[in-house]
Amino acid sequence: MEKDEFITLKLELFRDNKKKYVEYNYIKRDFDERPMALDVLLQAQENEIDDLAFRYGCRARNCGVCTIDVNDKPRLACRARVKDGDKISPIATLPKIKDFVVKRDGISRQMQGYNNISIKNNLNVEADHSYHNLTSCIECYACLDGCPLHKKNNLEEINNNPYTYGNPFSFLKLQRLYLDPLTPEKEKETIIEKAKSLGLETYKKEYNNLKIKCGVGINLKDEVIKPLLKVAFGDQIEKKNK
Numbered sequence: 001m002e003k004d005e006f007i008t009l010k011l012e013l014f015r016d017n018k019k020k021y022v023e024y025n026y027i028k029r030d031f032d033e034r035p036m037a038l039d040v041l042l043q044a045q046e047n048e049i050d051d052l053a054f055r056y057g058c059r060a061r062n063c064g065v066c067t068i069d070v071n072d073k074p075r076l077a078c079r080a081r082v083k084d085g086d087k088i089s090p091i092a093t094l095p096k097i098k099d100f101v102v103k104r105d106g107i108s109r110q111m112q113g114y115n116n117i118s119i120k121n122n123l124n125v126e127a128d129h130s131y132h133n134l135t136s137c138i139e140c141y142a143c144l145d146g147c148p149l150h151k152k153n154n155l156e157e158i159n160n161n162p163y164t165y166g167n168p169f170s171f172l173k174l175q176r177l178y179l180d181p182l183t184p185e186k187e188k189e190t191i192i193e194k195a196k197s198l199g200l201e202t203y204k205k206e207y208n209n210l211k212i213k214c215g216v217g218i219n220l221k222d223e224v225i226k227p228l229l230k231v232a233f234g235d236q237i238e239k240k241n242k
């Protein structure tokens, strides 16, 4: 095969509780093709590693299940273009199961009991745009990267326990509930208490240095963390972080 007919990627697999690196030559479909990471995984499975484990669903940035790391940064595999020499690995912020498949349920379990406070309705016309912006979250968990709170969780925790500390996603869910006009006023205090119990105060201390990035472009600092901090801790944080 001529060199311009393929690109070589390093795949980090996880098998028998160990990392294993393999090089894969992706055969380009066109001379100037720059494939998505998911194209590489699909072709590698088809051509060479028939038990390669990875998740995907919509292939259109809607379902959030395909998140992997490209060169150690979280990306949606169906939307991340890769080039010769790139490394593809499982998302580092969640426990690995096999290859690129990670355990996702510890995060969603943090929200147990908070899913039925309001009557869910994404088309809630009463809600303002700050609420609707938050409905675009696809639960891809890219925002766990760089989160000082999630870092404190023990990822090896067994029995599907929810993690002790929160993350931008869990706070987004709480902020969305807080903004939802269908959430009864008396529940709002509970929501803020839940945010505090997940460690919101750490964000208060580290707000200025917080480097969190949303996989679909939600401004997590301004639209989630800042308003939650304001309600939970008042003007103090506003002044400190201006």
Ligand code: SF4
Residues within 6 Å of the ligand: 064, 136, 137, 138, 139, 140, 141, 142, 143, 144, 168, 169, 172, 213, 214, 215, 216, 217, 218
């Ligand atoms: S807030 Fe953004 S990065 Fe985090 S889970 Fe939702 S879509 Fe993904």
Ligand code: FES
Residues within 6 Å of the ligand: 055, 056, 057, 058, 059, 060, 061, 062, 063, 064, 065, 066, 067, 076, 077, 078, 079
């Ligand atoms: S496959 Fe659904 S977001 Fe990538």
